[in-house]
Amino acid sequence: MMNKQVFKISKKVVFWCVVAIIFVYMLFPFYWAVNSSLKTESQLQMTPATFIPRNPHTLKVDFTLDNYRSIFTNDKFIHGLLNSTIVSTMTTGLALVVGSFAAFALGKLRFRGKTPSLYLILSMTMFPQVTVLSGLYAVINKLNISALPGMILSYMIFTLPFTVWVLTSFFKSLPRELMQSAQVDGATPFQTFYKILLPLTAPALVTTGLLAFISAWNEYLFSLTFTAIEPASRTVPVAIALFTGTVSRQEPFGEIMAAAVVVTIPLVVLVLIFQRKIIAGLTAGAVKG
Amino acid sequence: MFKKRKTVGMTELGKREQRLAYWLLLPTFLILFTIAFYPLVQVFYTSLTDKTFASNQETNFVGLQNYHHLLGMTIKELPPVIDEDTGEQLLNPDTQKKVYERAIRILPREPVRFRELFQFGFLGRRYVVGAVDREFIRAMGDTISFTIFSVLLETLLGLGIALVVNSHFKGRGVMRATMLVPWAVITVVSARIWEFMLSPTRVGFFNVVLQKLGLGDGQIAFLRLPEWSMPSLVAVDVWKTTPFMALLILAGLQLIPKSLYEAAEVDGASSIRQFFTITLPLLRPSLAVALVFRTLDALRVFDVFQVLLAQSRYSLASYNYYQLIGNRAMGLASAIGVVIFVLIFAFAMLYMKLLGVDTE
Numbered sequence: 001m002m003n004k005q006v007f008k009i010s011k012k013v014v015f016w017c018v019v020a021i022i023f024v025y026m027l028f029p030f031y032w033a034v035n036s037s038l039k040t041e042s043q044l045q046m047t048p049a050t051f052i053p054r055n056p057h058t059l060k061v062d063f064t065l066d067n068y069r070s071i072f073t074n075d076k077f078i079h080g081l082l083n084s085t086i087v088s089t090m091t092t093g094l095a096l097v098v099g100s101f102a103a104f105a106l107g108k109l110r111f112r113g114k115t116p117s118l119y120l121i122l123s124m125t126m127f128p129q130v131t132v133l134s135g136l137y138a139v140i141n142k143l144n145i146s147a148l149p150g151m152i153l154s155y156m157i158f159t160l161p162f163t164v165w166v167l168t169s170f171f172k173s174l175p176r177e178l179m180q181s182a183q184v185d186g187a188t189p190f191q192t193f194y195k196i197l198l199p200l201t202a203p204a205l206v207t208t209g210l211l212a213f214i215s216a217w218n219e220y221l222f223s224l225t226f227t228a229i230e231p232a233s234r235t236v237p238v239a240i241a242l243f244t245g246t247v248s249r250q251e252p253f254g255e256i257m258a259a260a261v262v263v264t265i266p267l268v269v270l271v272l273i274f275q276r277k278i279i280a281g282l283t284a285g286a287v288k289g
Numbered sequence: 290m291f292k293k294r295k296t297v298g299m300t301e302l303g304k305r306e307q308r309l310a311y312w313l314l315l316p317t318f319l320i321l322f323t324i325a326f327y328p329l330v331q332v333f334y335t336s337l338t339d340k341t342f343a344s345n346q347e348t349n350f351v352g353l354q355n356y357h358h359l360l361g362m363t364i365k366e367l368p369p370v371i372d373e374d375t376g377e378q379l380l381n382p383d384t385q386k387k388v389y390e391r392a393i394r395i396l397p398r399e400p401v402r403f404r405e406l407f408q409f410g411f412l413g414r415r416y417v418v419g420a421v422d423r424e425f426i427r428a429m430g431d432t433i434s435f436t437i438f439s440v441l442l443e444t445l446l447g448l449g450i451a452l453v454v455n456s457h458f459k460g461r462g463v464m465r466a467t468m469l470v471p472w473a474v475i476t477v478v479s480a481r482i483w484e485f486m487l488s489p490t491r492v493g494f495f496n497v498v499l500q501k502l503g504l505g506d507g508q509i510a511f512l513r514l515p516e517w518s519m520p521s522l523v524a525v526d527v528w529k530t531t532p533f534m535a536l537l538i539l540a541g542l543q544l545i546p547k548s549l550y551e552a553a554e555v556d557g558a559s560s561i562r563q564f565f566t567i568t569l570p571l572l573r574p575s576l577a578v579a580l581v582f583r584t585l586d587a588l589r590v591f592d593v594f595q596v597l598l599a600q601s602r603y604s605l606a607s608y609n610y611y612q613l614i615g616n617r618a619m620g621l622a623s624a625i626g627v628v629i630f631v632l633i634f635a636f637a638m639l640y641m642k643l644l645g646v647d648t649e
Contacts, residue, residue, distance in 0.1 A: 022449075022467075022468070025528070026467050026468055026528075027467060029483060029486065029528060032482065032494055033485075036485060045492060047491035047497075047507075048500070049494060049497050098316045098317055101317070105309070105310040109306050110307070111310035111311065114310075128633045130605070130606040130609055131329065132324070132626065133613060133622070133626060134332060134609075134622045134626060135327070135328025135330075135331035135332040135335065135623070135626075136324060137613075138328070138331055138335075139324065139327060143323075153320070153323070156320050156324055160317060164317060189306055190309060217475065218477075220476065221591045221592070221610065225613070229343075237476070237478070237592075241595070256481050256485070260474075260481060264473060264474050267473040267475075268473045271466075271470075271472065275469060
């Protein structure tokens with residue numbers, strides 16, 4: 001009897017240790033960024049590095065907001081934020097509008113060539129984007145558009161297929177009677193789409209929109225390539241990757257960490273708010289595929 | 290005739306529906322054609338030329354020359370150096386190892402020069418492997434080993450985390466939210482955070498910790514030393530992408546009916562047995578999807594290589610970028626793109642076969 005209880009308790013202890021390890025592992029690097037962003041240049045150079053900002057001489061807790069002040073007066077960072085916001089928002093909007101059209105057709109309408117269309121779009125999600133890097137550059141040059149619209153258009157390559165995929169399975173799950181009764185009332189199929197079905201897909205739109213936004217906000221390769229000769233259009237990931245100090249020759253890690261925290265917090269907040277919906281959305285998109 | 294076709298075909302309403310469907314699909318296909326299909330054809334064609342990026346230089350058709358350059362490899366035997374006095378193989382006076390001819394003198398120089406990739410011994414003889422584009426072959430090897438190690442670790446960690454957050458305990462919601470944090474961090478940003486943590490002095494977190502544990506001298510240059518740079522990169526990638534893996538596996542776990550576990554409980558099966566007889570087999574489809582997603586993603590890795598290793602070591606994608614922007618060799622870059630394309634599709638096909646992914 002005693003043995004069984006000991007076994008039960010030790011099992012619980014092990015479980016909570018595992019939970020604690022996961023918790024620390026997932027959060028620690030981000031904590032380290034916050035910690036470093038609150039240090040001055042001399043505190044950053046302290047050896048060994050301290051787990052909270054401390055005064056180099058007295059070792060008392062001592063932090064500074066200078067790094068945040070300096071990144072918010074840094075034009076490159078502000079421009080990057082602005083460019084990223086424009087590109088990610090427009091990408092998400094375009095993907096949702098165009099994607100919901102296609103998804104409605106694929107999920108609810110009857111037409112010839114439906115299966116090949118669906119497979120063609122599905123195959124796009126496996127498409128290696130790096131492959132077309134040079135070809136895409138040529139296309140954007142030929143279309144004679146600048147880097148920002150160029151990025152928005154080229155980000156469709158990874159947002160659009162995913163959006164169509166998830167939304168199609170969502171449209172399919174809506175009862176067909178909804179459409180039929182609307183048609184009996186004299187609505188055209190397109191009216192049925194945007195007046196009745198589209199509002200019903202709102203939850204799926206939110207999830208896919210968020211995922212599209214995150215992947216556009218994250219994108220680095222295309223942005224780095226297309227802004228190579230147009231530095232004013234750089235997005236935040238590129239700006240942070242190429243961050244160099246204004247004064248010191250050494251890499252300004254305090255400022256980089258502050259920038260890292262600033263661009264991460266909005267996304268973390270978004271992800272935490274929509275946590276349940278993301279899990280549900282990924283289930284619909286990934287597992288059914 | 291006309292009447293007959295109408296009855297066999299569809300009603301006026303059905304026709305209108307079909308027309309609407311085509312109109313609705315048009316924008317999607319137009320966009321995908323512009324940014325995927327057309328560039329892909331362009332890349333295939335450009336890979337057969339010597340096109341220079343962003344210049345007015347004349348472009349010539351060069352056939353498969355770019356591919357020869359990228360994939361050209363050779364194996365040569367290194368003859369032993371014979372001591373003229375004894376007639377035996379010369380030994381290195383310091384290490385007492387046998388001396389062979391230098392690789393640089395054995396590898397062919399005409400029509401193109403091969404550079405030494407590595408040497409190996411086999412059945413008492415010594416061989417050297419040479420490549421025309423040493424950097425590219427290394428990038429390919431690095432990308433593949435990066436993919437194998439990071440995907441393997443992510444899957445194991447992701448499975449563990451998914452199992453934990455799928456069980457009932459107080460604070461499960463908090464843990465599910467925590468688990469998503471690394472996923473929300475921009476890849477480049479996470480690379481720079483880790484870059485700082487991996488600093489080559491005790492300014493960096495890892496050198497502090499390792500030194501406290503009595504390992505290393507607190508001066509380990511994680512990103513410079515060849516034996517440390519790949520594990521470091523894998524660690525960065527695993528932290529960032531494990532959440533995605535855990536999410537997909539969690540989704541799969543939730544599809545397994547609870548009643549199966551209840552039945553197993555009644556039968557007195559231990560939880561380890563339940564894991565191997567219920568969880569793992571039923572998880573296979575979701576695990577397969579997650580593996581395919583992550584493998585294809587890891588094969589085209591760019592951000593962490595570019596930010597952390599700059600030009601010292603390449604992934605396929607960062608080599609592609611370097612050739613296109615840095616070297617302006619658009620023809621060669623396109624050929625690299627085609628090689629990546631073929632490699633990724635080979636992996637995708639292999640997975641589908643091995644894991645039996647249902648495409649329906």
